Amino acid sequence: MASYKDKKVITIGMVSELTGLTERKIRYYEERKLIHPERTKGGTRRYSFNDVEKLMTIADQMEDGMQTFEIRKRFEKEERSVRNKMLRGQINAQFNMRK
Amino acid sequence: MASYKDKKVITIGMVSELTGLTERKIRYYEERKLIHPERTKGGTRRYSFNDVEKLMTIADQMEDGMQTFEIRKRFEKEERSVRNKMLRGQINAQFNMRK
DNA sequence: CGTGTAAGGAATTCTGACACG
DNA sequence: CGTGTAAGGAATTCTGACACG
Numbered sequence: 001m002a003s004y005k006d007k008k009v010i011t012i013g014m015v016s017e018l019t020g021l022t023e024r025k026i027r028y029y030e031e032r033k034l035i036h037p038e039r040t041k042g043g044t045r046r047y048s049f050n051d052v053e054k055l056m057t058i059a060d061q062m063e064d065g066m067q068t069f070e071i072r073k074r075f076e077k078e079e080r081s082v083r084n085k086m087l088r089g090q091i092n093a094q095f096n097m098r099k
Numbered sequence: 100m101a102s103y104k105d106k107k108v109i110t111i112g113m114v115s116e117l118t119g120l121t122e123r124k125i126r127y128y129e130e131r132k133l134i135h136p137e138r139t140k141g142g143t144r145r146y147s148f149n150d151v152e153k154l155m156t157i158a159d160q161m162e163d164g165m166q167t168f169e170i171r172k173r174f175e176k177e178e179r180s181v182r183n184k185m186l187r188g189q190i191n192a193q194f195n196m197r198k
Numbered sequence: 199c200g201t202g203t204a205a206g207g208a209a210t211t212c213t214g215a216c217a218c219g
Numbered sequence: 220c221g222t223g224t225a226a227g228g229a230a231t232t233c234t235g236a237c238a239c240g
Contacts, residue, residue: 004104004148007148009109009117011231012231012232013139013232018108023232024200024202040209041209042208042233043232043234044209044210044233045232049103049106062200110210111212121222122211123222126213139230139231140230141212141231142212142213142229143230144212161221166221
């Protein structure tokens with residue numbers, strides 16, 4: 001499941017370059033809980049390629065005039081749906097084991 | 100062909116963490132032409148996940164007492180073989196187009 | 199609300215060199 | 220040859236704040 005796309009290894013400078021967003025914006029979207037980079041011991045942020053993709057989605061939605069809290073709600077909704085899907089998968093698997 | 104694995108986005112500090120190698124070693128293997136990171140405008144090195152994997156291979160071979168120039172020759176050999184394979188693929192493709 | 203910017207400091211990285219073996 | 224280390228400087232990142240709208 002976790003692969004290179006999820007490894008938090010990219011600095012904010014590279015993310016800025018990859019997405020075209022300013023560092024200010026990237027930090028702000030974190031403040032608004034849209035992304036969740038990790039930190040090194042020293043405190044510098046590290047992002048994954050998934051974060052980069054997410055930021056590009058965010059950029060699109062911001063351009064469409066959406067507000068950060070709306071975007072956040074969408075992401076949360078999406079995550080719930082993914083989790084439910086996985087849960088159902090597990091339940092089915094167990095069910096199949098029984099019979 | 101080029102994917103996330105080939106994107107040069109990782110700093111030497113992260114590479115050191117991921118591979119367990121010291122930064123000194125990582126820079127030295129570059130000096131010996133075993134790896135080829137890119138540079139930012141500012142001059143800091145950026146590595147790809149492929150570089151990270153390559154470094155782990157290098158570490159293994161160094162442990163086995165191999166010398167850097169040997170390891171380098173191996174890599175070059177491997178690259179030639181890959182290129183040849185691709186070339187043959189292209190030739191076959193063209194040949195198949197003709198008939 | 200979303201974003202720019204100047205400010206001061208801290209973490210990160212760089213190079214060239216000396217050392218050892 | 221391969222690697223550690225101290226040295227000085229440059230690039231990168233961080234936070235909190237003020238500004239505008």
